[in-house]
Amino acid sequence: MIYCYSSAVKKALLGYLSGNFADNNQGGLTLNKKSTRRYKAFYKVSRVVHIYISMVLLTLLAFFCLTGIFLNHNEWFTNNYTEQSVLIDVNGPLHAAIAETLSLADAPTQEIQTLLAKRYNLSTLNQMNFDSESGELVFDYQLPAGYATAYFSREGDATLEYRKGSIITILNDLHKGRHSGPVWSWLIDISAVFMLVFSVAGLVILIQNKKYRKAGLVLGAFGFALPLVIYFLWVPFIAGV
Numbered sequence: 001m002i003y004c005y006s007s008a009v010k011k012a013l014l015g016y017l018s019g020n021f022a023d024n025n026q027g028g029l030t031l032n033k034k035s036t037r038r039y040k041a042f043y044k045v046s047r048v049v050h051i052y053i054s055m056v057l058l059t060l061l062a063f064f065c066l067t068g069i070f071l072n073h074n075e076w077f078t079n080n081y082t083e084q085s086v087l088i089d090v091n092g093p094l095h096a097a098i099a100e101t102l103s104l105a106d107a108p109t110q111e112i113q114t115l116l117a118k119r120y121n122l123s124t125l126n127q128m129n130f131d132s133e134s135g136e137l138v139f140d141y142q143l144p145a146g147y148a149t150a151y152f153s154r155e156g157d158a159t160l161e162y163r164k165g166s167i168i169t170i171l172n173d174l175h176k177g178r179h180s181g182p183v184w185s186w187l188i189d190i191s192a193v194f195m196l197v198f199s200v201a202g203l204v205i206l207i208q209n210k211k212y213r214k215a216g217l218v219l220g221a222f223g224f225a226l227p228l229v230i231y232f233l234w235v236p237f238i239a240g241v
Helices: 002-018 033-072 092-100 109-120 167-176 181-208 210-234
Strands: 021-023 029-031 081-087 127-131 136-143 146-153 158-165
Touching: 033 167, 033 181, 092 109, 109 136, 109 146, 158 167, 181 210
Parallel strands: none
Antiparallel strands: 021 029, 081 158, 127 136, 136 146, 146 158
16 A cells, blocks of 8 residues: 555656656656756755755754653653742832822833833733732733733832743743744744745655655655554544544
């Protein structure tokens, strides 16, 4: 079955890339001159794409491979977190502006966010709310492997509570894209597209290589089937509902 699969893939890809074939005396496939030039050009482009995308993705692939192992074996590491709180020194004009408001709902929130961004690099606000019970204005920021929450009272007192993870926990959250911001999320998406292009280009290179084609396609079929077999045989799942 695997041999039939590899033979079908080979013929389909060669047919797609070239378009015009003729049977040779040995029952194989030959290309006319026009199709041969087109195929060679496509192969050359695929080779260049494969080489340079692999270099672009080298660091990212290593990052996702290592952090994937870290996530799969959390027991190997001590997930240390640091939780602390510090007093925020609110400057004179801002302190006065907060104190002069009739309620914290009227506080200069934009100025407060600017202060937090400049002093603590907190630029992506998750949510802001007014705690009527404690009489505090709360600014919440989510971070990879941590958080930061700033509390401002009507009297002008301000406190920043934060939690910072270890380098391993931060890397693990970056792997998942958790609280890492839109730019990092775009990086993950673009990397995934590049990995797909890299894989397809490698398949094109393999197809044109007669020496390694059969073994490569057999291994490709094996790699496709292996996770499916493992999932259906050994991964717990619910059925019959």
